[in-house]
Structure formats: structure tokens, C-alpha cells
Amino acid sequence: MSTPEVRRLVPHVVEGVADADTVTWARAMTAAFLRPRVEPADLARAAASYAGQRLRGVYETGDPAPVVTLRSWDSQMTVPGGEVTVDAVTSIGVRSTHRRRGLLRAVLVDDLAEAARAGTPVAALTSTQGALYERFGFGLASWTRSLRLDARAARFRVPEPTGRLRTLDVATLPSAAAPVQDRARRRHPGSMDRVGHSWSALMTGLNTFSGMVPDRGRHAVLWSDATGRPGGYVVYRVARDWVAEDGGEIAVLDLQATTPESYRELWRHLASLDLVGSVTWSDASVDEPLPWLLDDHRPVTAGTTREMLWLRILDVPAALGARRYPVTDRVVLAVDDPARYAAGTWALDTTDPVAPRASSTTDEPDVALDAATLGALYLGGVDPRVLARAGRLEERTPGAAGRLARLLAAPSVPWNGIRF
Ligand SMILES: CC(C)(COP(=O)(O)OP(=O)(O)OC[C@H]1O[C@@H](n2cnc3c(N)ncnc32)[C@H](O)[C@@H]1OP(=O)(O)O)[C@@H](O)C(=O)NCCC(=O)NCCS
Incomplete structure (x- = not known):
């Protein structure tokens, strides 16, 4: 052919x-x-x-x-x-x-x-199937987890609400929420900017995938602190009406918080809605702090963990040079990549913490891996020692996988709540 x-x-x-x-x-x-x-x-x-x-x-x-x-x-x-x-x-x-x-x-x-x-430097996608993209050098770099809150059983450790809530609609959501999203996404490796049109689709449910059938049961709330500074927002839909015996169910579509206070108050709002028995969120972070807001963890049930971001490194020096590292070290990686983009032997040198460098070297490698494995490691959400145990990363220098784990560790668990 x-x-x-x-x-x-x-x-x-x-x-x-x-x-x-x-x-x-x-x-x-x-x-x-x-x-x-x-x-x-x-x-x-x-x-x-x-x-x-x-x-x-x-x-x-x-x-x-x-x-x-x-x-x-x-x-x-x-x-x-x-x-x-x-x-x-x-x-x-x-x-x-x-x-x-x-x-x-x-x-x-x-x-x-x-x-x-x-x-x-990097390509990113989310996938309908798990076995499609490794052959193209994409590695699985982040996950989400579903959670369910029994709203009627939730008691907040901080009993009184703080700050102020304001409802938003399709006209006011983008201008009010976009600056908050821009700040919030910087707290989570893997989070991406939200492109302009997606705000109205988020609020109306109108997109080609839904057959352009509107969802008129969507709501949005912005939280601001005592000084009036917006700190977080949540967009949710009515997943089950309140006529159900145990009350209605609210499904979170997007929740972004820039401070612990805004996070708490958005959840308090969801949990205290009249006529609502439960709140669910299918794409929450795997380490969602919600249970720690409550005086009893049990009203929160964690559900299925799902793949989220697949990353493909296209330019090793640019990709590794764009992030920062918590320790100083020098680890040499031999990367196998039939498509050639990431192929080579690279010294990742973080001696200068503000200007880490990945450069081509002829030194003996400490670890050997393929491009998909490098993509999986990039955000710091996967432990190289686990990949070594799976035979996906070969440790050529004893202890190198552990050194790489310390080097690549992320300040927070990678999370991107927006499927695309
Ligand atoms: C999934 C889909 C995109 C595959 O397209 P396709 O043209 O049949 O794929 P190709 O023939 O180019 O196959 C490319 C490689 O992937 C493999 N592959 C294709 N579909 C696969 C599947 N469902 N599971 C595992 N491997 C698959 C092929 O064997 C081939 O491997 P190789 O190149 O190593 O020999 C297509 O079936 C489709 O559109 N499905 C519905 C929509 C969808 O799910 N899209 C994916 C969005 S993330």
C-alpha cells in the first residue's frame, strides 16, 4: 500500500x-x-x-x-x-x-x-485506550482518582465558613476564573492552561462530543478571601436530581484552588448544598486533601484510578532544562528512541540549581531507558526504582535509580484535571 x-x-x-x-x-x-x-x-x-x-x-x-x-x-x-x-x-x-x-x-x-x-520540547495527550501510544514514545506520567463525599456525614474541622462566595454564569466564568486557574495550575506539575473556548463549553456542556446537547444543570461558584481576592472556583453539574431518596448528587467538573482556605471553603459549599446527598469528582488528584478537612475521613471514598497524561519527550536538553530539581547531582542517562528525538546519552547535571543542564556526553551511562520511560519520569510522578523493578529502566551504576528518584522528585503529585 x-x-x-x-x-x-x-x-x-x-x-x-x-x-x-x-x-x-x-x-x-x-x-x-x-x-x-x-x-x-x-x-x-x-x-x-x-x-x-x-x-x-x-x-x-x-x-x-x-x-x-x-x-x-x-x-x-x-x-x-x-x-x-x-x-x-x-x-x-x-x-x-x-x-x-x-x-x-x-x-x-x-x-x-x-x-x-x-x-x-514535549508532546502530551490523553488516551481512550492504554496500549496505543507507548510505541510512539509516550510514557504515562500522571493519573487521576475518582472520589465520593457523603455530604450529609461531612463535618468540617474548621466549623465556620470564611471569605465570600459568588455564583458565576457562562458570561462571567471566563474572566473571573481564568486568572485563578492560571495561578492554581502552577501548583501541580502536569497542569495545563485552559484554552479560551473551553470555558463556555465547561459551563454549557455544548461540545461536539456531547452531540451539542446542552446541559442546563451546570453551576459555578467563585470564592474570594476577606480582602476580596479570588482564591478558587468550582464548576459542577447536577448528576442526580434531589427527588432521589438519599438526596441529589453533584458531580464536580473542575475545581481549582490557590490556597488551603479556598480549597476548604469550596468543598464546604459543595457539602452544604441543600437537597444534595453526595458529591463526586471523577478526575480528582490521587492525593486529594479533602479527607483531612473533616473530623472523620470516612465520608470520603476513593474510587478508580485512571490514566491521565501521556508525555513524549521530543527534545531532551530543552525538556529537562525547563524543570528544576530538589538536589544537586549528575546522572548519565542512555535513552533508546527508534524515532531519534530523544535518542542519545545525556548527562543531567543539576550542580547549578537555577540552571540545570542536560547535554550530550560520551560518559558511561548510569541508567538506560527508552523514550516512553523518560516521558513517564519527566514530571516526577513515577519512581525510577519501581521502573527498575519492572525492568523498564536498567541500573548500570549501583544505586543510580535511587539517585534519579531523588533528583526527579516533584514538589507535589502531578495532576491535570482537564482531559483533552
Ligand atoms: C485507536 C485508533 C486511532 C487506531 O487507529 P489505526 O489507524 O487502526 O492504528 P494504526 O493502524 O496506525 O496502528 C498503529 C499501531 O498501533 C497498534 N494499534 C492500533 N490500535 C490498537 C489498539 N486498539 N490496541 C493496541 N494496539 C493498537 C497497531 O497494531 C499498530 O502497531 P505497530 O505500528 O507497532 O504495528 C482507531 O481505531 C480509532 O480511531 N478508534 C476510535 C477512536 C479512538 O479511540 N481514538 C484514540 C483516541 S486517544
């Missing part, structure tokens, strides 16, 4: 409506994900959110619709001590009649090559 030709599209948006090629692309993408069909006019408005992003498709002669789609854009991702630009990749969908012909490979390889040429 001849090599499929990948075509790149630049979305054109006029007066909030996307051009015909972009709409056709969007229809093909949602069909690949088995989503409901969306009316063309709605799709044209939804696809306007792709403005400024990169669309890719593989097209067959005589067919205006692509048989494969991929969308990507540049995003800022928090790393320990700083941030890095990532190629955020999503919407990889292959027409059901064209699967297993190497078409996912064709679009993804093309996107990664362009990102690498542009000097983007």
Missing part, C-alpha cells in the same frame, strides 16, 4: 462560524469516536473553537471527508519549578472502515515531526 498522504488544514473562522473543510473534518472526527451526529450549523459554531489550532487529515481521492483526523495546539504545562510548551494532541480518530492500516501512525508521526521542527 502506498504511504498515505497527510494534509494539514488551517481552520478559518468568520463571525463565529468555521469554514466548510473544517466542519467536514469535525464530522469525520466525531463519527470515528462513535458520537451522535451534530446539525451542520451547530457543528460550524463548535468547530470555531479550533481557530489557531492545527488540524490534520488523510484524504482519499474524490472524498471530501478525511479518513483520519488529528488536532493539536501549543499549550503551557507546569513542570517542577517552571513550565514547558507542549504539543497537545487530541481527536485522533480513524474511520471504522480504515482501521489497522497504519493511518493513526501516519498522522501522529507527521504531527510529532512538525512539533519537533518547531522546537516544542
